[in-house]
Amino acid sequence: SFMASLLGLGGIGKAVKKLIMKVRKPIDKALDKVIGWIVKKGKALFKKVTTRKKRGDESTRDKNKKAAVDKVQQVMKRGISRKNLLSLLKKLKKQYKLKTAKLTKKDDVVIENSEADTVKGETYSTDEMELRVKKDEEKGKIVKGGTQGEGVRMGKYSSSGDTPKTIRAKLSRYKEILDLPKFPLQSIPTSAARPKKVHAELTGNLADGVSNIVERDSSLTGIVGNMGDIESAVKQEKSSPPSMYHGGHIIASRFGGPESYKNLVPQIGSQLNLSFYKKMENFVAKNLQSFDKDLKKKQSANANASIDLDVNISYPGSYGGPLKNFFELTARKGTSWSAFNKEKEQVEQMPDGPEKKKAEQNLQSRYPQIYKAFVEENVDSDESITIASRIPTTMNLHMSMDTKVPVGKEDFEKEESSKDAKMIYVEGMKPEKAAQEEAEDDRGKQKKQWAATFTFTQSDKAG
Numbered sequence: 001s002f003m004a005s006l007l008g009l010g011g012i013g014k015a016v017k018k019l020i021m022k023v024r025k026p027i028d029k030a031l032d033k034v035i036g037w038i039v040k041k042g043k044a045l046f047k048k049v050t051t052r053k054k055r056g057d058e059s060t061r062d063k064n065k066k067a068a069v070d071k072v073q074q075v076m077k078r079g080i081s082r083k084n085l086l087s088l089l090k091k092l093k094k095q096y097k098l099k100t101a102k103l104t105k106k107d108d109v110v111i112e113n114s115e116a117d118t119v120k121g122e123t124y125s126t127d128e129m130e131l132r133v134k135k136d137e138e139k140g141k142i143v144k145g146g147t148q149g150e151g152v153r154m155g156k157y158s159s160s161g162d163t164p165k166t167i168r169a170k171l172s173r174y175k176e177i178l179d180l181p182k183f184p185l186q187s188i189p190t191s192a193a194r195p196k197k198v199h200a201e202l203t204g205n206l207a208d209g210v211s212n213i214v215e216r217d218s219s220l221t222g223i224v225g226n227m228g229d230i231e232s233a234v235k236q237e238k239s240s241p242p243s244m245y246h247g248g249h250i251i252a253s254r255f256g257g258p259e260s261y262k263n264l265v266p267q268i269g270s271q272l273n274l275s276f277y278k279k280m281e282n283f284v285a286k287n288l289q290s291f292d293k294d295l296k297k298k299q300s301a302n303a304n305a306s307i308d309l310d311v312n313i314s315y316p317g318s319y320g321g322p323l324k325n326f327f328e329l330t331a332r333k334g335t336s337w338s339a340f341n342k343e344k345e346q347v348e349q350m351p352d353g354p355e356k357k358k359a360e361q362n363l364q365s366r367y368p369q370i371y372k373a374f375v376e377e378n379v380d381s382d383e384s385i386t387i388a389s390r391i392p393t394t395m396n397l398h399m400s401m402d403t404k405v406p407v408g409k410e411d412f413e414k415e416e417s418s419k420d421a422k423m424i425y426v427e428g429m430k431p432e433k434a435a436q437e438e439a440e441d442d443r444g445k446q447k448k449q450w451a452a453t454f455t456f457t458q459s460d461k462a463g
Contacts, residue, residue: 064096065113128158131256141215154204154256161196164388193261198250198311205288206254217259221247227390228266242463248273252281276423286407305403314394320386340367391460400451420462426453
């Protein structure tokens with residue numbers, strides 16, 4: 001303008017405009033971010049509303065979620081690999097229009113459609129081994145193992161669980177006062193596998209009479225049985241373990257089942273291991289191809305069958321008690337905590353003097369280990385010892401086989417029981433119901449034609 005030019009301010013318009021644009025730039029940028037955020041949230045809200053609409057109303061979503069949860073619980077009860085569980089969750093999410101169906105690092109399944117539901121569970125180990133037997137001519141025995149093409153293939157096996165510390169590990173720091181070499185602690189390891197799920201696909205069986213030439217680790221089955229006897233004694237506060245439990249194979253030795261802590265659990269000998277569980281094993285054997293002592297095929301009533309077994313094993317948690325209870329179980333011969341404690345109380349009630357001192361010396365000489373620990377070193381006899389339970393109180397076994405007429409199914413009653421054990425025949429042998437869209441089972445194989453479920457229970461306080 002004329003006035004601006006007169007005053008020498010002719011370039012002020014451009015300067016002001018430049019200043020305004022400089023100030024406006026970050027404001028515009030901020031406004032763009034706010035608008036972008038609103039648009040993004042709007043789209044997400046619209047997508048959420050439309051997705052929820054596709055999944056149905058709240059009642060429908062809850063119904064679908066429950067159906068998915070039931071399905072997952074069912075396959076977890078039977079056992080399923082992590083890989084196949086992930087595949088199943090993908091199908092369920094699509095089938096039931098779920099918001100979430102995922103597997104956590106802890107092998108829990110989270111299913112969400114309105115509020116999230118978590119299904120607790122453990123998946124199978126991915127480790128799988130072939131069950132094989134072969135003839136050892138030098139030993140004159142049938143031994144387990146062998147490479148592909150060697151011996152006879154009996155099937156496949158896998159197992160999962162945990163490896164908790166044993167009673168020996170818990171008591172090892174008291175080895176100066178507890179007689180660890182005394183039965184039944186002599187050969188128990190400090191930790192051992194505890195199976196929770198076992199899966200086997202069986203195709204072969206060693207014929208009757210052949211099992212006596214199969215090489216076994218009897219010391220291992222003895223150790224597992226001993227751990228059961230100890231647990232039972234501690235729970236009943238007994239001073240000596242009853243010889244009630246055997247180290248029972250989950251997958252029988254005659255099917256090539258491994259000699260391993262992963263395949264052994266304490267079973268009451270006369271009432272479960274050699275009774276109800278063996279009856280189930282005999283039934284399985286009747287429906288498999290048999291092999292004689294030379295591993296040659298024998299004529300079998302149902303030799304063409306193959307049988308899948310899924311075993312889910314439940315333990316009662318942990319057991320334990322005060323240290324003095326374990327001392328009664330493991331003390332050296334001729335010593336007794338209760339006898340020592342009784343005499344100790346009598347000495348403590350005596351008046352101070354030479355007689356009391358003499359009685360204390362006599363007590364020390366009669367019970368040197370106990371005296372050293374509980375008097376001189378002041379070990380707390382009431383210190384609590386806690387150990388993971390080894391005795392399974394429930395074993396659920398699902399059996400499926402690809403045969404039209406199972407041999408021996410008429411031998412089972414719905415329920416059979418003894419003093420401390422029971423076998424429940426949950427489902428009669430009947431064709432599995434397979435919907436058209438589910439022609440395969442959770443392992444991707446054709447559905448077996450026949451199926452049954454057995455529940456074995458036993459007391460953890462037998463004897």
